[in-house]
Amino acid sequence: MEAVHDHDHHQPAGLMRYVTTTNHKDIGSMYLWFSFVMFLMGGVMALVIRAELFQPGLQVVQPEFFNQMTTLHGLIMVFGAIMPAFVGFANWQIPMMIGAPDMAFPRMNNWSFWLLPPAGILLAGSLLAPGGAGGVGWTLYAPLTVQQGMGMDMMIFSIHILGMSSIMGSINIVTTILNLRAPGMTMMKMPLFVWTWLITAYLLIAAMPVLAGAVTMTLTDRHFGTHFFNAAGGGDPVMYQHIFWFFGHPEVYIIAIPAFGVISEVIPTFSRKPLFGYASMVYATASIAILSFLVWAHHMYTVGMPVEAQLYYMFATMLIAVPTGVKVFNWIATMWKGSMSFETPMLFAQGFLFLFTIGGFTGLVLALTPVDIQLHDGYYVVAHFHYVMVAGALFAAFAGVYYWLPKWIGRMYDERLGKIHFWLSIIFFNVTFFVQHFLGLAGMPRRIPDYALQFADWNMVSSIGAFGFGFSQIFFLYILLKAIKSGEKAPEKPWDGATTLEWTHLPTPAPYHSFETPPNLKD
Amino acid sequence: MKVSSFLRVLAVFGLALSPGLGLAEWNLNFKPTNTILGHDIEMLHNWIMWIILGISIVVFGAMFYSILKHRKALGHKASHFHENTTVEIIWTIVPVVILIGMAIPATKVLLAARDTSAPDITIKATGYQWKWGYDYLDEGVKFYSSLSTPRDQINGLAEKGETYLLEVDRPVVVPVGKKVRILTTANDVIHSWFVPGLSVKQDAIPGFIRDTWFKAEETGTFRGQCTELCGKEHGFMPIVVEVVTEEEYKTWVAAQLAESGAPSFDANKTYTVAELVSAGEQVYNTNCVACHQPGGVGMPPTFPAIKGGKIATGPIGDHIDIILNGSKKNPMMAAWGSQLTDMDIAAVITYQRSGINDLGEAIQPGDVATARGI
Ligand code: HEM
Ligand SMILES: [Cu+2]
Numbered sequence A: 001m002e003a004v005h006d007h008d009h010h011q012p013a014g015l016m017r018y019v020t021t022t023n024h025k026d027i028g029s030m031y032l033w034f035s036f037v038m039f040l041m042g043g044v045m046a047l048v049i050r051a052e053l054f055q056p057g058l059q060v061v062q063p064e065f066f067n068q069m070t071t072l073h074g075l076i077m078v079f080g081a082i083m084p085a086f087v088g089f090a091n092w093q094i095p096m097m098i099g100a101p102d103m104a105f106p107r108m109n110n111w112s113f114w115l116l117p118p119a120g121i122l123l124a125g126s127l128l129a130p131g132g133a134g135g136v137g138w139t140l141y142a143p144l145t146v147q148q149g150m151g152m153d154m155m156i157f158s159i160h161i162l163g164m165s166s167i168m169g170s171i172n173i174v175t176t177i178l179n180l181r182a183p184g185m186t187m188m189k190m191p192l193f194v195w196t197w198l199i200t201a202y203l204l205i206a207a208m209p210v211l212a213g214a215v216t217m218t219l220t221d222r223h224f225g226t227h228f229f230n231a232a233g234g235g236d237p238v239m240y241q242h243i244f245w246f247f248g249h250p251e252v253y254i255i256a257i258p259a260f261g262v263i264s265e266v267i268p269t270f271s272r273k274p275l276f277g278y279a280s281m282v283y284a285t286a287s288i289a290i291l292s293f294l295v296w297a298h299h300m301y302t303v304g305m306p307v308e309a310q311l312y313y314m315f316a317t318m319l320i321a322v323p324t325g326v327k328v329f330n331w332i333a334t335m336w337k338g339s340m341s342f343e344t345p346m347l348f349a350q351g352f353l354f355l356f357t358i359g360g361f362t363g364l365v366l367a368l369t370p371v372d373i374q375l376h377d378g379y380y381v382v383a384h385f386h387y388v389m390v391a392g393a394l395f396a397a398f399a400g401v402y403y404w405l406p407k408w409i410g411r412m413y414d415e416r417l418g419k420i421h422f423w424l425s426i427i428f429f430n431v432t433f434f435v436q437h438f439l440g441l442a443g444m445p446r447r448i449p450d451y452a453l454q455f456a457d458w459n460m461v462s463s464i465g466a467f468g469f470g471f472s473q474i475f476f477l478y479i480l481l482k483a484i485k486s487g488e489k490a491p492e493k494p495w496d497g498a499t500t501l502e503w504t505h506l507p508t509p510a511p512y513h514s515f516e517t518p519p520n521l522k523d
Numbered sequence B: 001m002k003v004s005s006f007l008r009v010l011a012v013f014g015l016a017l018s019p020g021l022g023l024a025e026w027n028l029n030f031k032p033t034n035t036i037l038g039h040d041i042e043m044l045h046n047w048i049m050w051i052i053l054g055i056s057i058v059v060f061g062a063m064f065y066s067i068l069k070h071r072k073a074l075g076h077k078a079s080h081f082h083e084n085t086t087v088e089i090i091w092t093i094v095p096v097v098i099l100i101g102m103a104i105p106a107t108k109v110l111l112a113a114r115d116t117s118a119p120d121i122t123i124k125a126t127g128y129q130w131k132w133g134y135d136y137l138d139e140g141v142k143f144y145s146s147l148s149t150p151r152d153q154i155n156g157l158a159e160k161g162e163t164y165l166l167e168v169d170r171p172v173v174v175p176v177g178k179k180v181r182i183l184t185t186a187n188d189v190i191h192s193w194f195v196p197g198l199s200v201k202q203d204a205i206p207g208f209i210r211d212t213w214f215k216a217e218e219t220g221t222f223r224g225q226c227t228e229l230c231g232k233e234h235g236f237m238p239i240v241v242e243v244v245t246e247e248e249y250k251t252w253v254a255a256q257l258a259e260s261g262a263p264s265f266d267a268n269k270t271y272t273v274a275e276l277v278s279a280g281e282q283v284y285n286t287n288c289v290a291c292h293q294p295g296g297v298g299m300p301p302t303f304p305a306i307k308g309g310k311i312a313t314g315p316i317g318d319h320i321d322i323i324l325n326g327s328k329k330n331p332m333m334a335a336w337g338s339q340l341t342d343m344d345i346a347a348v349i350t351y352q353r354s355g356i357n358d359l360g361e362a363i364q365p366g367d368v369a370t371a372r373g374i
């Protein structure tokens, strides 16, 4: 997603341009490419998992390596693929959408990005450490983490670095949004994508240090004789889980909320109708963010909390369904009596709407403590979170890429291929993950490399779907490269329904520096 | 024609690849449960699914109606409304009401599920890497229960049996119609005690004791497995519960007590190498083989080889010590002193030194007892 730019800037050429760049578009592109590379890497790991689970017995890998694959797949997808992808969108879009020249702290922006490659290398490189990477699951539960080799330490440092990157990125985003808006761009006129990032940035600033604390305690338990999570020394393994999920639940909204933002731009554009209930969308997003800090122990219904605590977490969790429902209703009301067309971004947005809602339904099922106790740590949960993360966040990211690509590179993607990419993705996605609900109901635990014969049928179906989904994403890469190399020249405004500043006040492709003088939006 | 023959080839290919598919169940919902509580949970789940179906029809109905009718391609012109306070209030209040309708039955079931008072039998289940230890607190019966599926089945060298991976050497036995309270704890990392057919799942946390309960309505065999990632053999530590009649249970308890009262070995006897090696091989295959591998080849660097291993061919004192007390360098090597008898330890050491390696030495139960004494 190379920025096409006017060549009057004074910057080194070639690789050094990217190392030293402080330009929000260059940095945004680097974030997006980084996340795509990580996405493919995490995807290969998922396919190793699904290959092993194709049939009962051990055929492809040994259990230890299998555990390392699930762990790295989860960490890489969450921290390496999805989160950086949306920071990439933030970098490209926020300055253009609020009428700013660039991000508030361009040099820090450069740093936030360049922390990622070392973190990614540490994470993936942990596989090469003696004993391999940690085989503990992306949740890194103590005290299993204490038994791991050096790979575990590499993962912990990687998380530290990723956290620093996220916090710096978030401070930058908050400052940019609060200070660099064009005259007349009041808070309640900001595009919803900008609002969702403002809220997400606060979530990141609040949540990432908590994770850093949890993994640091793990580190000192491992090497410096502390006993934070060791009962024999007066600690408590369950405390780790409380700390982790105090970060972990907001984290799922850190992933979901920017996705809501993208969808809230795409649906109005292709419905040719303003977003329904703008103010209630803002309030719903903010209440989801606040509630997200109050429900963490719904991931811990089986640790043996007092029943009163379980009841509280159940009610609080169910409450989140209300603002989430409001968002879904608003999107549908936006489409209602619109004049819709279904270019690829809109298709992915519809896929998001349909499948994210299903993920929301299964979330409601899991919120109910007695039902969750049966399903916890099983394949139903795996299905649930892939509905919200893959069909939710990832599909929103696809929608965003197709939507803004013409603005970024000045060329169109191939519409026919984009549609094929959509249909392949949504079909194989459901083949892979819908059947996992059945496995979970039948009692198949997650994170196991081999299983009883009764689970053989759906596992085979799921593995076939996974390979199909994986190859569909290689096809996406082809579509991108084709658009960049030889795509048709994009018209000034390829989407006639678009109303935000990047489409109405900037040429296509966007110039290297967005708004050197702010547009005046007062009227 | 072409497509269908392609599909047929695919299906045949799939079946050929999958010995398991013959037993596959294409299961779509919860497995049948054997407890009243499990039944309540099922009813709750069904109730929620009906509500979800209802909401889906309304929400997706509106969505797909709009997708079909309000298209630019059909010449539909966009209206410009973008707010309606009444509608927004309605669709905030209605979900709240629906949620209350879900929360009330869920609360009832939860309160029942957590009521572990007045049990008839209490069994402590301890998670170990990678097996379960059971301790019938009132009856005094104690034993370990490990996976009994042969490694060859796992590695595809033998045909998989019907209860593949869900079978153990010694199942938990409980009487039908009695409230059984399970206390869970663990020895090393967190495990979780899960039996779907009895609708129970409870984490087993090292250093803490938690509890859950079940009351089986009918006799039968119920199979489950550990559901908290506990390291490499997490997928291989199943749980089997046999629900029997009251009389059968009494007989079983008596037999267990008789067996544990009379040790099956004589502490003062001197066994031959061959006797010890053959007893030791069994101990090895139950407890050690997961890491040190058949034939003691190990999985270096984390799991060292026994064959030609430094300790297994070195001074006998160190060998006894690492098995009794675990490794100081590598936490993966547990202390087995409390789990195995002197006879087991003597036998397995002899097997490692004289079966896997060929030192020809015999270590006697008495040697282990002496080592423990220090
Ligand atoms: C090609 C698409 C994907 C496939 C086939 C796939 C498959 C899987 C499988 C088989 C597991 C292991 C489940 C278990 O044994 O517990 C897993 C876990 C997971 N996946 Fe994916 N996945 C895909 C994409 C993603 C994406 C895009 C995300 C990101 C946001 C994601 C996030 C996770 C997480 C967080 C876990 C949990 C890891 C853990 O158990 O610690 N996956 N996935
Ligand atoms: Cu959560």
Ligand SMILES: [Cu+2]
Pocket (backbone or CB within 6 Å): B190, B191, B192, B226, B227, B228, B229, B230, B231, B233, B234, B235, B237
């Ligand atoms: Cu386990």
